[in-house]
Each structure stands twice: as C-alpha cells, then as structure tokens.
Amino acid sequence: MSRTAYDQTMRVYLHGSGRSGRDAWPSALAANAVFADVATMDGNDAKIAELSRITPKGSVLFAHSAGAVPAVLSIDRKAVSVEALVLLEPALYDVARGMPAVEQHIDVITHARALADAGDLYGFWREVRPVMFGGPAEQEKWVAEEALAARFASVELPWGHAVTPDMIEGVRTLVITGGWNAEYEAIAAVLVTHGATHQQLVGNEHRPQDHPDFEAAVQCFLEG
Template identity: 35%
Template sequence: MVATSYGGNAAVIAAQRRPDLVVSLALFEPACFDLARGRPAVEEHIAAMDPVYAVADDPAVSAREFSLLFAEAMGEPAPELSKDDLEEAVGRLRRLRPPWGTGISAALGLPVPTLVVTGGWSPLYDETAEALATLGAMRSELPGAGHAAHQDPRAHGLLRDFWARVEVRER
C-alpha cells in the first residue's frame, strides 16, 4: 500500500487492523501525527490547526475566510481561486477531520514492513518520520522534493528497492 500525507493515516490503520491483507506500507510525507505527539513541530502544528478545524462546520465563516485561516495556520499563502473553485476546495477542506485523533496506535506498531519518505523540507514531517522509524520503519529522504516527494523521479527507485527487500508472506 502506498500513501501520501493525510492518506498515511488510512494506510497505517488498515495495516494495524488487517495486517493479513497488507504486504507493506510506503508512506510519503505521512501526516501520522498521532504517532509523533509530544514532538515540538508536531505540537506546534496541531496548536495552529486546532482553531481552524474548530470553525470548519461554522456556516458564518465564509469559504474565503476559512481558506485564509487554513493557509495561515499551514504557513502558506492562500490560493488564488475563482469563487466556484474556492467553494469546492474549501468544501473538501471543511469535511476533513484533523490528522490526529485518527485511531492510529503506537502500541500496535507497524505490523508490516514500512518505508517512510520525506522531502527534506519540514520539521513536522521529519519528526513524524522519526516517530515511524522508532516503530521500525525504514526511513529515506529525497532532498528538495518537498511535500511532493511521491512525485519525485527518485521515488520510483526507492519503491522498487524497498519492494525487492520485502518478503511476500504466504496467503
């Protein structure tokens, strides 16, 4: 199973709940913040994003206002989108639940071979990768790839090498 960012939560949960169905995990810049709680950049991110998620269901907060709040908390400029595109994008963001409190359990560990790849740009994702490494994940970095490490041409080689080392269990 290969997942990126927020999708890393679903991948780890699937592996923890049904390791019989998952051969391995390859996680690119995973937002598995439950596994990295207590680390400085993770806690700073959660503190910045909690107020944003707190108003996600508030109809008094316009799409534009929500977009600005979300972007500011992420430390990025708000996207310049048409009104319709902004409404659609913000609608998706409002439906997201925070990538903490997801049900991932450090106590269950990583029941399958796991590769975690970061793009070498963010303490938030580096701390998360470190936490996964303490649970047994192999860690790799693609310097300069940023949050799009999964799109970096070097990612294919990392995946190929990782999968060559993974033992396929008998079903």
C-alpha cells in the same frame, strides 16, 4: 529499476485528502496495481473495509498523507496482510503527540476549523493555506480556491484515531518525506524508532511520489 520485480508484486495505492483514485498517482504503472478511491467514504471503518476488499495478500500497500491512518489501522486489525508498507508524508499525528511541530499544526488547524464552523471560510483558508500548501491565501485567488477550501474544511482530521507507532512493527515499512515540513519529519522520526526506513526526496513538497527518484527509492527498499 527492476521492471520484472515491479510487475510481479501487486501494489495497492491509497490516496490522501487531495486527488483520489488513479488521479492521485499519475506516475505509477497501471500493471498489477489497484488504485483505491475512498474519497466519498465516511470514517475509517468504511475505508478499512474497502482496503480489505481490494488488497490481495502479499501486496505492497502505498498510502499518502491522511490515507496512512486507515492503512496502518487496517494492518493492525489484520484486515489486510501485506508484504510491505510505503508511507508518503504520513499524517499519523497520533504517533507524535507532544512534539512541538505536531502540536503547533494541530493548534492551527483546530482554530481554523472553528473559523470555518462559524461561517468564516476565508478565515479558515487564510490559516490553513500556508501550512498545507506553502503559500498565503490571496483574495484574487479566492474564487478559484474556495471549493478546495470548503473541501479541506470538511475532511476528517487525521488525529484522534488511536494510531500508535508499534502498529507498524513486524511490517517492512518505508517512509518517504519531502523535507519541507517539520511535522512530517517528526512523524517519520518516531516511525523509524519502531523499525521503519526513512528517506527524503526533496523538491515535490507534500507529494514525494511525484519525485523523479521515487520509483528507484521504492525498488531499492523492496529489493534490499
């Protein structure tokens, strides 16, 4: 890795719906980096305004999962001007509507949200946990996971935001997926048709930024 190249370009890291701020990027160097924290902000407009405030012109913008929605919208609205965009398992479901894996996921989450809205939080978790975390809901783990379930039942859904794949055109874009989930691979495939570069880093599922080869993959893309 060219440490000098890393240090010379500002990086802005935008988390998804899990960990936020610096906690969401434990492997990233702190030098010349900004770690956004939009966890308490409602709606994309507020998140885009925050990105505009903290993103120096010419930065590399990293966005994980649902964070890809305000990241791409901020570029489309010219709220930020970036050198490159790195998307980690981007939850840009709007760009891949109609694809079976995407529609199945939306159907599952829509039904699960209906259960949560009716007061059946465990029913919500029983449907969501396998598709989001790769394992079944278990009663013996419920006390430890109930707060997480409640948070996921209340986060803004990452579809219905009028994100279109052409919004990344003209922006150097790297999409990294974990090779474990069909809908993220489908989203990546659509973005590739609009100019993105796609790479899989298998082994860390929804957090490819924790993969030991992540930084090398980013540097290769930025230098290439």
